[in-house]
Amino acid sequence: MGAVRGAGGSGVGGGCGRTDKAAMPVRVLKIIEGKFETPLPSHLQKEGLKHLQEGFDPTNKYIQGLVILSYPLTKLGDGTDFFKVVLQDLDDFCSRINSINILIYGKMAEDCAKVMRNGDTLVVAGFKLAKSPTAREDGRHNCQLEMSEEAGSVIYIYTKPKTTSASETASMSVAPKYVYTPLDHLKDGTIVNLYGIVKFFKPPYVSKGTDYCSVVTLVDPSNAKLTCTLFNGNLNSLPKIYKVGDIVRFHRIKIREYNGQMQGVTSAGFASLTFDGTVGAPVVPRTSSKVFTFMDEEQKIIEELRVWAASNLSICGPAAKLSGVQPMLFFDLTCQLIGKAKVDGSSFLLKVWDGTKCPYPTWKVPVEARELEGEKLLLHQLRNLTVDILVYDNHVQLAKSLKIGSFLRIYSIHTKQVSSDKDGSHIEFHLHGGTCYGRGIGVLPESNPDVKELKDFLESVELADSQSMESMSSVELDSTFNNITVLTDHQDLSNTELKTILNSTAPQQFRIRAKLRTYKPQKLHQSIKLHCSKCNSLTEVPDGDDFDCILQGSAMTSPNPELHNTSWYDSVMWTTQDQKQRKIAIHFVKPDEMLKEPEDTLLMIEGGTLKELWRLTKRFKCVIPVRSTEDDLELLDLSAPFLLQGNTKYYGCKQCSTPKPIQHLSSIAAEEQPSWEPTEIAQVLGIELLQYVFIMKFTLVDGTGALNAYLFDYEKFFQIPASEILTNSFLQQKMQMTMNTLCPPGRKLDDLPWLECFIKSYHVRDEMKHRVCYQIFDTTVAEDVV
DNA sequence: TTAGGATTGG
Numbered sequence: 001m002g003a004v005r006g007a008g009g010s011g012v013g014g015g016c017g018r019t020d021k022a023a024m025p026v027r028v029l030k031i032i033e034g035k036f037e038t039p040l041p042s043h044l045q046k047e048g049l050k051h052l053q054e055g056f057d058p059t060n061k062y063i064q065g066l067v068i069l070s071y072p073l074t075k076l077g078d079g080t081d082f083f084k085v086v087l088q089d090l091d092d093f094c095s096r097i098n099s100i101n102i103l104i105y106g107k108m109a110e111d112c113a114k115v116m117r118n119g120d121t122l123v124v125a126g127f128k129l130a131k132s133p134t135a136r137e138d139g140r141h142n143c144q145l146e147m148s149e150e151a152g153s154v155i156y157i158y159t160k161p162k163t164t165s166a167s168e169t170a171s172m173s174v175a176p177k178y179v180y181t182p183l184d185h186l187k188d189g190t191i192v193n194l195y196g197i198v199k200f201f202k203p204p205y206v207s208k209g210t211d212y213c214s215v216v217t218l219v220d221p222s223n224a225k226l227t228c229t230l231f232n233g234n235l236n237s238l239p240k241i242y243k244v245g246d247i248v249r250f251h252r253i254k255i256r257e258y259n260g261q262m263q264g265v266t267s268a269g270f271a272s273l274t275f276d277g278t279v280g281a282p283v284v285p286r287t288s289s290k291v292f293t294f295m296d297e298e299q300k301i302i303e304e305l306r307v308w309a310a311s312n313l314s315i316c317g318p319a320a321k322l323s324g325v326q327p328m329l330f331f332d333l334t335c336q337l338i339g340k341a342k343v344d345g346s347s348f349l350l351k352v353w354d355g356t357k358c359p360y361p362t363w364k365v366p367v368e369a370r371e372l373e374g375e376k377l378l379l380h381q382l383r384n385l386t387v388d389i390l391v392y393d394n395h396v397q398l399a400k401s402l403k404i405g406s407f408l409r410i411y412s413i414h415t416k417q418v419s420s421d422k423d424g425s426h427i428e429f430h431l432h433g434g435t436c437y438g439r440g441i442g443v444l445p446e447s448n449p450d451v452k453e454l455k456d457f458l459e460s461v462e463l464a465d466s467q468s469m470e471s472m473s474s475v476e477l478d479s480t481f482n483n484i485t486v487l488t489d490h491q492d493l494s495n496t497e498l499k500t501i502l503n504s505t506a507p508q509q510f511r512i513r514a515k516l517r518t519y520k521p522q523k524l525h526q527s528i529k530l531h532c533s534k535c536n537s538l539t540e541v542p543d544g545d546d547f548d549c550i551l552q553g554s555a556m557t558s559p560n561p562e563l564h565n566t567s568w569y570d571s572v573m574w575t576t577q578d579q580k581q582r583k584i585a586i587h588f589v590k591p592d593e594m595l596k597e598p599e600d601t602l603l604m605i606e607g608g609t610l611k612e613l614w615r616l617t618k619r620f621k622c623v624i625p626v627r628s629t630e631d632d633l634e635l636l637d638l639s640a641p642f643l644l645q646g647n648t649k650y651y652g653c654k655q656c657s658t659p660k661p662i663q664h665l666s667s668i669a670a671e672e673q674p675s676w677e678p679t680e681i682a683q684v685l686g687i688e689l690l691q692y693v694f695i696m697k698f699t700l701v702d703g704t705g706a707l708n709a710y711l712f713d714y715e716k717f718f719q720i721p722a723s724e725i726l727t728n729s730f731l732q733q734k735m736q737m738t739m740n741t742l743c744p745p746g747r748k749l750d751d752l753p754w755l756e757c758f759i760k761s762y763h764v765r766d767e768m769k770h771r772v773c774y775q776i777f778d779t780t781v782a783e784d785v786v
Numbered sequence: 787t788t789a790g791g792a793t794t795g796g
Contacts, residue, residue, distance in 0.1 A: 200791060209788025217791065229789050258790060330793060347796065414794055436793045
């Protein structure tokens with residue numbers, strides 16, 4: 001963020017902003033009733049353009065005029081910022097040559113580009129006069145003014161309502177310019193404007209006084225932190241923050257010192273805008289103010305903050321669903337309210353659903369039927385998908401006021417596992433009293449993207465489940481029989497005894513009915529390997545430490561700026577603020593204009609740490625770690641994943657891959673809607689993609705004999721992709737539950753369930769010996785077992 | 787005025 005962005009009414013003398021006004025080379029002032037807000041220093045004398053010529057002494061002289069044209073801020077070959085504007089001398093309107101080029105260099109260029117607009121009045125002093133090489137072409141003054149902070153130049157920018165036609169004036173008022181103070185430059189007793197990324201928040205709650213209260217902790221690229229305590233009698237006037245990572249703009253917030261730290265509190269006139277913090281999401285402010293300023297400049301700030309946050313802050317991944325809840329934890333739930341009821345004086349019941357089914361039996365809070373509000377039929381139809389959430393104390397008042405059908409985000413729900421005689425054990429959902437950890441309830445508008453997604457999902461569930469709901473009891477019945485737990489394809493084959501199979505020649509295919517006496521590995525995560533379908537090799541999945549080492553090694557090579565910003569990717573680079581001064585570059589592969597969502601975007605990163613990479617994968621579709629060479633970006637060593645997507649690391653076969661230059665990715669980028677499939681990415685980069693597989697050994701018995709059958713499975717058997725199991729504890733749990741059903745621990749052979757599956761026999765020939773092996777195929781664990 | 791971030795009780 002630059003130091004100077006503009007100045008509001010209090011900006012000049014009010015002590016806000018981070019630069020000392022007296023020394024400031026670029027100042028933004030206002031014209032009030034046709035007069036300059038602050039008089040110019042008395043030693044300066046005005047000079048008209050017509051008196052400027054080579055040899056003119058600019059000491060103590062100033063030029064005044066109107067900005068009629070400004071060019072985009074650019075960088076010169078040596079990296080210096082450069083900004084060019086054209087000034088028109090209004091006092092010399094009759095002269096044929098009444099405009100002059102001003103060339104501004106360095107920091108001053110950057111600062112001016114941020115605040116200056118066509119139509120502003122400029123006063124410039126301390127400039128250098130030089131011959132204009134473009135006078136013949138542009139018809140302007142044959143001299144040009146050259147300015148920079150180093151040369152002692154000063155620019156005063158006077159913002160003034162532009163002359164507009166009467167019809168335009170009605171809809172367009174000239175916005176005041178605001179100074180935004182970085183969070184590390186806040187001073188006790190000031191009232192400032194600021195931007196920040198929400199690191200923590202308490203959704204508005206009823207305080208013990210007369211107002212609603214919301215507590216918000218912000219961070220910004222200065223790495224400073226500010227906790228704000230905001231009050232308002234009107235719920236609507238508090239910032240509409242829905243999740244950590246949202247970005248806020250606060251105007252007129254009062255800064256105070258509290259317990260040795262700066263604190264923000266609401267002052268009279270406090271106003272806020274809130275934005276989604278997702279890179280690429282539409283920049284639409286959420287606010288209750290009817291009138292607010294928001295222009296391109298602000299949009300740019302939001303976009304910058306989003307990019308900074310995406311690579312510097314841990315923002316949690318996808319929100320929890322009811323299907324993913326685990327006992328004894330706290331989580332935020334996005335859901336729809338379908339019922340509510342008074343329970344007693346200090347607690348209130350909310351019945352909600354999110355379309356997914358909680359894997360555990362859940363608690364039903366007994367309430368009097370006449371107290372229950374909500375559509376009775378819907379409550380009945382969805383009874384297996386709704387959960388009861390009991391909210392307490394200070395949350396009761398807000399809960400009572402909620403409308404049935406509204407979409408909620410309930411923050412920090414506690415799941416508690418309770419044993420009971422009646423149903424073994426169940427899970428209870430509590431929203432305890434108090435506001436610790438942001439505990440509370442927020443109402444989300446229908447326009448919220450998470451709500452839109454939820455609504456679509458609920459609509460699809462509602463139909464499907466109302467049909468299957470009635471069959472629920474028969475499913476429960478099935479599992480009590482519990483003797484055949486694996487179903488297969490090829491139902492036409494009849495069962496063969498294991499003894500017969502052991503005496504048969506290979507290769508052959510059989511359907512069997514057997515019990516799973518034991519299996520290896522017992523530690524299920526050890527069953528995951530990487531398989532190359534080209535050379536048929538199996539390798540262990542490398543652990544995170546190896547990857548970290550490779551990343552650290554590659555971070556020794558600085559990004560090569562010559563490889564930045566090509567026709568198919570945009571680059572940003574920065575240096576870390578720590579002692580290591582590590583350089584990080586991110587190259588965003590340009591998406592189709594219609595597809596700007598970050599979750600569709602691929603990026604390449606140089607110099608990132610493991611942690612930073614994981615953060616980026618939460619936000620972006622694909623992340624490819626690369627390093628610079630002299631003339632291209634290249635992939636890292638193939639011991640490292642060449643691609644990260646979601647939670648999955650994709651590896652290439654070291655024997656079979658012949659990596660091609662990164663440039664080859666541009667062919668996918670050029671597609672209308674690149675899907676960024678790992679197989680496609682691997683192919684264009686010359687990588688032989690390794691696939692995650694489950695490799696297990698099942699010892700099967702049926703009373704006639706015993707044999708070992710291997711399971712070699714990508715996804716079909718457990719209905720869990722092998723690629724996801726290592727990073728998903730829920731899937732690990734699901735797999736463990738499946739194995740516990742197929743082979744319940746601690747049971748005698750007689751009590752084990754029968755399984756049905758397919759095996760095929762095949763020959764394995766080593767140098768010395770020859771043997772027959774068996775492999776499970778075309779078999780899926782039945783739904784009701786899972 | 788209120789709360790000033792920092793879980794787990796019913």
